[in-house]
Amino acid sequence: MPSVTINNISKAYSSIRALDHISFDVGKREIFGLIGPDGAGKTTLFRILTTLLLPDDGTASVEGLDTVKQYREIRNIVGYMPGRFSLYQDLTVEENLNFFANVFNTSMQENYDLIKDIYIQIEPFKKRKTGRLSGGMKQKLALCCALIHKPSVLFLDEPTTGVDPVSRKEFWEMLKRLKQQNISILVSTPYMDEAMLCDKIALIQSGKILSIDTPENIIAGYPQKIYAVKGENNYRLLEYLRKNPDVQSCYIFGEYLHVTLNNEFDFRFPDKVEVNPTKASIEDCFIRLMDHRPERVSD
Amino acid sequence: MVRFSIFVKKEFLHIFRDVRTMLLLLAMPMIQLIIFGYAITNEIKNTPFAVWNESNCNPATQLIQKINGSQYFDLTGYYTSVGEINKAFQQGKIKMAVIIPNQFGNDLFHTGKADLQIIADASDPNEASAVTSYVQQIIMQFQQESSPEKTIPYAIRQEVKMLYNPQSESAYNFVPGIMGLVLMLICSMMTSISIVREKEQGTMEILLVSPVKPIFIVLSKAVPYFLIAMIDVISILLLSRFLLHVPIEGNIFLILLLCMTFTLSALSLGLLISSITKTQQAAMLISGIGLMLPTILLSGLIFQIENMPLILRLVSDILPAKWFITAIKDVMIKGLGFTAIWQECAILTGMTVFLLFVSIKRFKNRL
Numbered sequence: 110m111p112s113v114t115i116n117n118i119s120k121a122y123s124s125i126r127a128l129d130h131i132s133f134d135v136g137k138r139e140i141f142g143l144i145g146p147d148g149a150g151k152t153t154l155f156r157i158l159t160t161l162l163l164p165d166d167g168t169a170s171v172e173g174l175d176t177v178k179q180y181r182e183i184r185n186i187v188g189y190m191p192g193r194f195s196l197y198q199d200l201t202v203e204e205n206l207n208f209f210a211n212v213f214n215t216s217m218q219e220n221y222d223l224i225k226d227i228y229i230q231i232e233p234f235k236k237r238k239t240g241r242l243s244g245g246m247k248q249k250l251a252l253c254c255a256l257i258h259k260p261s262v263l264f265l266d267e268p269t270t271g272v273d274p275v276s277r278k279e280f281w282e283m284l285k286r287l288k289q290q291n292i293s294i295l296v297s298t299p300y301m302d303e304a305m306l307c308d309k310i311a312l313i314q315s316g317k318i319l320s321i322d323t324p325e326n327i328i329a330g331y332p333q334k335i336y337a338v339k340g341e342n343n344y345r346l347l348e349y350l351r352k353n354p355d356v357q358s359c360y361i362f363g364e365y366l367h368v369t370l371n372n373e374f375d376f377r378f379p380d381k382v383e384v385n386p387t388k389a390s391i392e393d394c395f396i397r398l399m400d401h402r403p404e405r406v407s408d
Numbered sequence: 409m410v411r412f413s414i415f416v417k418k419e420f421l422h423i424f425r426d427v428r429t430m431l432l433l434l435a436m437p438m439i440q441l442i443i444f445g446y447a448i449t450n451e452i453k454n455t456p457f458a459v460w461n462e463s464n465c466n467p468a469t470q471l472i473q474k475i476n477g478s479q480y481f482d483l484t485g486y487y488t489s490v491g492e493i494n495k496a497f498q499q500g501k502i503k504m505a506v507i508i509p510n511q512f513g514n515d516l517f518h519t520g521k522a523d524l525q526i527i528a529d530a531s532d533p534n535e536a537s538a539v540t541s542y543v544q545q546i547i548m549q550f551q552q553e554s555s556p557e558k559t560i561p562y563a564i565r566q567e568v569k570m571l572y573n574p575q576s577e578s579a580y581n582f583v584p585g586i587m588g589l590v591l592m593l594i595c596s597m598m599t600s601i602s603i604v605r606e607k608e609q610g611t612m613e614i615l616l617v618s619p620v621k622p623i624f625i626v627l628s629k630a631v632p633y634f635l636i637a638m639i640d641v642i643s644i645l646l647l648s649r650f651l652l653h654v655p656i657e658g659n660i661f662l663i664l665l666l667c668m669t670f671t672l673s674a675l676s677l678g679l680l681i682s683s684i685t686k687t688q689q690a691a692m693l694i695s696g697i698g699l700m701l702p703t704i705l706l707s708g709l710i711f712q713i714e715n716m717p718l719i720l721r722l723v724s725d726i727l728p729a730k731w732f733i734t735a736i737k738d739v740m741i742k743g744l745g746f747t748a749i750w751q752e753c754a755i756l757t758g759m760t761v762f763l764l765f766v767s768i769k770r771f772k773n774r775l
Contacts, residue, residue: 161774184617184619189617195609195610196611199425200425212618
């Protein structure tokens with residue numbers, strides 16, 4: 110039985126469709142990534158799964174418990190880390206942890222082994238008020254607080270947004286270790302590079318799932334050749350390429366432009382540019398999926 | 409229970425960490441009381457007054473000296489016409505004038521009865537009534553001291569004329585009013601703000617996704633503010649008794665019980681506000697403008713409810729503070745017992761139950 114089952118969920122806020130008939134499962138001991146830009150509906154989905162919001166349509170269950178009818182039971186077994194830092198800023202690190210342990214009817218000692226790896230990193234600051242921690246420290250503490258009762262499913266809403274690259278890397282290593290403790294994790298992120306670290310990802314945009322698969326399969330499914338192109342003036346080159354009818358798509362990717370072509374055989378790039386065939390990344394897949402959505406075609 | 413106590417401890421930590429707010433909560437009632445208290449009592453001391461003495465007899469001079477000799481009055485001048493006295497009043501030179509007619513001495517010796525007139529500036533009615541009552545007391549004393557022994561005491565009939573506001577009521581007693589105001593402020597405003605703060609910070613989101621029942625969260629918020637309110641009540645009672653010398657006639661336990669009843673109603677009002685607002689500003693606005701203002705204006709704290717139009721009297725009936733102030737005046741000032749205030753207590757309790765019921769019903773289990 111999967112840890113999380115989402116079946117045809119829809120949710121609208123007055124005129125905006127936040128979620129549009131979404132279905133997917135999160136397996137046991139799986140890190141499932143929800144990848145999408147801001148406003149894609151990730152937070153809404155998290156709130157429905159954590160029983161904070163009621164879906165307009167469809168059903169969802171966590172560990173076999175219905176999110177609407179059995180919300181009390183669900184609240185006992187999930188750990189939730191909201192997108193915005195939500196601990197008491199006027200309490201110290203230690204006080205926050207102890208308080209949230211108490212909220213879940215447990216104590217810091219009881220599940221210390223679960224949070225030990227993370228907690229030792231913030232322990233030197235345990236007497237410090239939470240409001241005066243750095244961004245990475247805050248997220249680590251928030252993760253500790255979400256883990257303190259040994260949840261069976263962990264919901265992390267953009268846990269690495271606004272965190273420095275080193276802390277981000279550490280954070281993901283912790284998630285890997287948690288997986289080994291029999292915890293299923295649903296995590297959302299706007300960072301495409303983090304998608305590769307998940308076991309399975311769903312690309313989501315404007316409340317719709319564009320694709321669900323392992324990151325490797327999504328990349329392997331990219332149907333075309335991609336060229337990484339670099340010129341003296343990338344911006345002018347971008348304009349030039351986009352005007353060309355043989356170029357299917359062209360967008361900036363770091364210091365390169367990623368270009369796909371309609372007609373591979375005839376096309377010649379301008380002489381002065383460096384052209385290398387390259388592998389597709391998750392971001393390339395995401396952009397392609399966004400551009401090829403059925404609605405877009407019919408527009 | 410252990411869990412609940414940890415929740416309460418956390419609330420206390422929030423309050424203690426915010427030193428400025430805590431000082432405000434504890435000092436504000438005292439400061440208000442002292443400001444109100446001295447704004448009224450200080451004025452009576454060394455009140456400037458003037459005399460129009462037509463009689464120039466011995467007793468008249470003695471009386472004037474006696475008034476001047478008291479700590480309440482300072483003689484600033486003698487006048488010889490109504491016009492001069494009026495002018496002095498208008499210029500604010502004097503607050504009170506004594507007019508002694510020329511037959512004063514004669515009447516007193518021969519008939520044992522004499523008239524004099526006291527004029528007070530009643531543009532501030534409370535001050536004026538205090539001034540006249542003080543001067544009346546001095547005259548009474550003078551009567552007894554100067555009457556020949558074993559004869560009928562002299563009777564000096566005093567005609568008191570209140571200028572500018574002839575129907576002035578006696579000085580309202582502000583201590584019950586301040587208690588009502590402070591308890592309302594601390595309990596409703598602070599409780600609602602601290603609950604809404606959890607929503608604003610996002611901590612409510614985490615607390616909701618936990619086994620804790622929302623009512624638990626909310627009740628743990630009420631405990632510290634209830635205690636602070638009780639500390640304030642005691643400090644107000646002590647200050648008013650020993651600094652302002654306001655008599656506490658009634659049973660002190662009945663007073664405390666009444667304060668607790670009112671505090672509970674204010675707390676539940678705060679809970680209701682927190683359940684219908686989403687931001688701290690909104691909570692503050694509703695409790696500030698929606699509660700404080702009516703409490704100050706309509707609960708009899710400053711204006712007499714009896715003189716208000718019917719519609720405002722009806723509005724005042726739904727304010728818990730009105731019932732509290734009426735009841736606490738009865739107990740504290742008049743010294744009445746529980747039988748006199750059971751109606752008010754019942755109304756306050758009923759309001760508390762109703763407000764609690766509605767706010768628990770309205771409290772959302774979800775976002």
